[in-house]
Amino acid sequence: MKKYLILIILLSTYYYSFSDWKLTGWRSEPDIKKVFPLGDTIIIVDEEPKISFDKGNTWKLLSDGTNKYNIISAFVLNNTVYLSSISVGLILSTDLGKTWMPRNNGLPMYGISEIFTDGNNLYGTVSGSIDSGVYISTDLGNTWTLKNRGLPNGRDLMINTIAFLFV
Structure with missing residues (x-):
């Protein structure tokens, strides 16, 4: 009986935990x-x-x-919006989307699968091409360097809070 009571309480808590969410004006694609x-x-x-x-x-x-760019990944750093795209590589906007500029110096235009920042450097993965690998920018995306030494093939990357890179 005690197990059933706990189960009922947990299920009712789960059910009511979603009651605080509401739609605020945009019904997006999934x-x-x-x-x-x-x-x-x-x-x-x-x-x-x-x-x-x-x-x-x-x-x-x-x-x-x-x-039209087929956006794959994005992040915002210092009010600059960075978007990675299948068709044009990395683009950024410093005016919240009014204008966009490419940032592909050293970064392939095609096949970017993820971009990420640790607050200082930008990291990008490129997959599905001869230029596949992990790319790093130390100047907010102005230039990129391929850094593959000792890394396995991978599509996604993550940086944890103590700045370890996982591929």
């Missing part, structure tokens, strides 16, 4: 890749990246045309 809260501004990256300047009450496309 493939949201990243969400970046920046004070009142929120950026959602999916097939068509979107931005809200009022905590999610209203949304607009981050930039007309970014959906």
Whole structure:
């Protein structure tokens, strides 16, 4: 009996734990890749990246045309939005999506599968090409260097809080 009572309490807690969520103006595709809260501004990256300047009450496309880039990954660092794309490599915006600039010096334009930052350096993985591997930028994406020595093949990467790189 005690086990059943505990099970009922746990199930009711689970059921009611989702009651605090509500839709705030955008019903997105099911493939949201990243969400970046920046004070009142929120950026959602999916097939068509979107931005809200009022905590999610209203949304607009981050930039007309970014959906044509086939966005794979994204992050925001110092109010700069970085998007990796199958078709154009790495692009960035310093004005919250009004304009976009490529940042592919030393980085292949095709096959970027992930980008990430530890706050100081940028890391990118490229897969499916002769240029596959891990790339590092120490100047916010202006130049990139391939750093594959001793690394296995991999598609994804992660950096933990004490700056270890996992491929």
